Amino acid sequence: MAMRPEDNLLGKIAVAFGFVSPEEMEECVRIQRDGGNPHLLGTILLERGYLTRDELRDLLEFQKEKLSSTDTRKVEREADRMFGFLAIQLGLLSQDDIRAACAEQAQLAKRGLRFRLGEVLVGRGLLTRGQVEEILRRQQGYLVICPKCDKRHIVFDREPGEKFECDCGRELLVPD
16 A cells, blocks of 8 residues: 555654654554555554554644645745744754755655654754754644653643643643
8 A cells, every 4th residue: 555645744743743753653654565554554553552542633633734734835834934043043053054954855855755844953963852842832832741641742722821631631731
């Protein structure tokens, strides 16, 4: 079964948010591609124990929002511009670092590989995942990890300081 664009996006999101490692994702893609397995990538991730049903649901909701955008690439480019600007403002990167990463991002896109600027910068060793999360937080995107059950919540529709409940019952707070 050929990998569908939706599966590719789901895989990128799962890796970018740290739900699975790149190696685990490669394994699942290989199973889907080579094994004659007609399952969707999300099903394989569940079967291998890399995701819980709740994590898959959260990722699919996030993916749906990305796919429903009328001009996803335009939105992503604008977000990447703001991401680069914030990285420079925070003193984490130089303008040259951003230019080089954008050039690499463009080269990858020519080969059909779409990566967000933060992913490219982490791949180049210029930022850590923690720094990317901080920049995303400042862009009003949050990753909240429950200290009780370690579930990762992708939070993009709540205000700083707002409380919400994890599936395990623990009350969580969107960081300021």
